[in-house]
Amino acid sequence: MASLSPPRRAFWGDVRFLVGIVLVALSISGVWLIVSTSDHAIPALQAARTITQGEVLTSDDFQVVDVGLGSLADDYLGPDDLHAGSVAARTLESGELVPESALTDADRSRSTTVVLQSSTGIPEGVKAGTVVEVWQAPPLDEGRSYDVPRILVADVIVHDVLDAEGVLADTGTQLEVVIDRADVADVLAAITGGAALSVVPVGSGS
Structure with a gap:
């Protein structure tokens, strides 16, 4: 009587076993990576x-938060990296971590602030951090009429709206804006010359 040999195990069964081992190993590696990252959290500055x-x-x-930045840790500022006389080199949104490139020394800053009055009020949504254009209409006939409006300064950042309740008032609304020092003379000349100034948010179809 011929003996029956045991059936051979299908090859695909072994492959599934190997794939299962690989998936378990990947899962363990992922958990280790998460734990390792959390263990290396460092204090960083966050805009308040x-x-x-x-x-x-x-x-x-600023406020100090613990975050895991990994290889990017050197690109962001910690609580000991803020020095007296530092100024913002660009606008930082509330809650944003502070990269090293976002701060500069006051001596290197090329911007300053100027207060101006918008004769047409302030469009809805304009607030600190909004990028706007400042338009001017130079006076004619000793101020009895005005010339065609034209852009005075482009890409200006609003620092503060000083009279948020006066949007519909005839006297307009005052804003403090951040401008390049090279544009200060033109802006002051327009203000002292009696030009009618208007603020238009960038991208509003001006």
Whole structure:
């Protein structure tokens, strides 16, 4: 009587076993990576409010949070990296981690702030950090009429709306804006010359 040999195990069964081992190994590696990253969290500065370009900064403008930045740790500022006289090189949104490139020394800052009055009120949504264009209509006939409006300064950052309740008032609304120092003379000339100034948000179809 011929003996029956045991049936051979299908090859695909072995493959499934190997795939299962690989998936378990990947899962364990993922958990280890998460734990390892959390263990290497470091303190970093986070903007406590919207900070506009050109602002002189103090520790009150930030809060300290522990984050795992990995290889990017050197690109962001910690609580010991904020020095007296630092200013914002660009606008920082509230809650944003502070990269090293977002701060500069006051001596290197090319911007300053100027207060101007918009004769047409402020469009809805304009607030600190909004990028706007400043338009001017030069006076004619000793101020009895005005010339065709034209752009005075483009890509200006609003630092503060000083009279948010006066949007519909005839006197307009005052804003403090951040401008390049090279544009200060033109802006002051328009203000002292009696030009009618208007603010238009960038991208509003002006």
